[in-house]
Amino acid sequence: MTAVEHLQNLLRLNTSNPPGNEILAAEYLANVLSQAGYETQVIESAPGRGNVVARYRGDGSLRPLLLYNHLDVVPVERSQWTRDPFGGDIVDGYIWGRGALDMKNVVTQQLMVMLQLAAERPHLRRDVIFAGCADEEVGGQFGLKYLATAHRDLVDAEMGLSETGAFPLYVNGRTVYPVQCGEKGNCRLMLRAVAAPGHGASPNYNNYAIRFLAIAIERLTRTSLPIHITPTLRNALTQLAPVLGMDVAALTDPARLEGLLPTIPYPFLPDLIRNVTRNSAAPTLLRAGVKINVVPSVAEVELDGRLLPGQTKDDLIAEIRALIGDDLPVDIIHLPEFDTPALERASEGPLWEALVRNLRKHDPKAVVIPILLAGGTDAKHLEPIGVHTYGFSPMHYPPDFDWRGLVHGHNERLPVVALDWGIHVLYDTVMELCG
Ligand SMILES: [Zn+2]
Structure with missing residues (x-):
């Protein structure tokens, strides 16, 4: 079955949270992974709250790599959709459905990487763990928070890759990929x-x-709180300055940054930066x-x-x-x-470099910047047990696709072309991190 078909099948399972009912997706994935030869575990943290874990065995010389995702989606206002939010329809090159962007697309990519590992049987130095989790959209109590406390051995890893990162922003002929390496x-x-x-x-x-x-x-609301430049933001601004044709010293100066942001002619970029300056x-x-x-x-x-x-x-x-x-x-x-x-991982060193290198390999125009998230994700449940998490879910959205209003919005849909590219990037990255 193709990635697109798996994504369609996942979108047809209504895992709106509340109530969640992620067991539908957990069992689907367990079935697919079992057929590929994996021993899988479906863990119900409460009735209907399904989680699924599978593990590709490496030789154990390095700690595992965790590919984690969430199976729940946010609720829909059905009357506001022009197509069935749980139909998984493909129309004019888009796959429609709640979760097409957040994050059954990434569930599918991580699944396909596991299936490719099972098919090719490479020798790896780490285990690769797949964890499909419940309840991220309501805080993770029945999902990763539960797994990290009650089944820590199942998700214990050196590094975790998940959502919110490695999507393209088209800037001055380059492709800027923000990769999340922390959150407020x-x-x-x-x-x-x-x-x-x-x-x-x-x-x-x-x-x-x-x-x-x-x-x-x-x-309190008339002005903003003061600017603080974190190491992550400094790294991002240092790389962005030449792409934007701006002076690095000016852009990384707290006194001048605020005034420069409105002059950046790419609407999403100033918001992305502004939210993590203070x-x-x-x-x-x-x-x-x-x-x-x-x-x-x-x-x-x-x-x-x-x-x-x-x-x-x-x-x-x-x-x-x-x-x-x-x-x-x-x-x-x-x-x-x-x-x-707050969480902040180093945006340097061999693990980070592997993420950067693999994006550049698949997109020579890539500029990879580390970014903090203004909101929170399941990463907060993994950092306390020593798993270093990065938002790395490579998705090749075309330049004319404006996904921002669609995540948690009406008519959520994914360009079909975005999916396969990211699977190749993710597979190559897993091979480099574990090979
Ligand atoms: Zn999400």
Whole structure:
């Protein structure tokens, strides 16, 4: 069966999370891998929450390589789709379906690499592990988080490759491939304004919690938090500068970077960079008041805080305090139960070089830049057990394909031509890393 046919079959299995029901995909993959000769394990972390693991055996002289992916997809608004989101239709060169970009395309690529290994039986120095996991879209509790704690031996590896990386951005005749080598951490905070209670018929706005909170939010969101250039960003900007015809020293100068970003004439690139130049603290949940005629004495807003690697909660709190000032009765409170650390792997050394070399081998115009992700992935469950993860899922999107609105959006679809190229890149990369 071809890669495209496997992808179609996977797209036809509804693994929308919630509820997940990833067992459908886990059993499909287990069946395909078993037929190729693999011993496979389907692990149900809860009813219907299927994970699947298979292992190609190397000689064990190096620690394994983990190809990991997630089998769940985000829900769809069916009425907004022009085709069946679980139909796997191919129309005008596109495969349609929820998960075509995130990430059953990558599941298929990793599956095809495993099938090719089984067919060619190369001698490898590492095991290659395939792990299809549940629940990434809701945090991984039933997927990789579960495997990493309850079945650590199954996913223990030196290096893990997964989603969000090695897709092309076409810039000045070159192809820029961002490869994810870290992500921001979570640091949830709350602003709490405290003032006098009172009657709604006679408000005193000089001592009014909602007003104080509103002023604090306005000050927080009027400008941005300060720029910090991480080693990853410095490496990326250093490589991008000549492609963009810009001065490296200017682009890597925190004082000048912000002003230069709007002059980059490729819309996605400034966003990709801007999101990882600073910590962030987005106000998202507001709370105040219990009754229309009672002036509340407390008003609160929760901040979705994200930390760059190397930054602490105290750094972020100090940055927020500098913006909102000391003249308001507003406290900044840390909500530690949601903390996750930021991750940053070295974008140098032999493992990284192997990723770069194989992209260049298959695209001579490739410029490979390391990038951090502003959000989070399953990588956060693997780093604590010592697996170094990279977002490396090579996909050759053509220049006119704008995938950005389609991931988690309506009418998700993948250009058929994107798939096979990436399988060759990934197979060659696996061979180099393990051979
Ligand atoms: Zn994903």
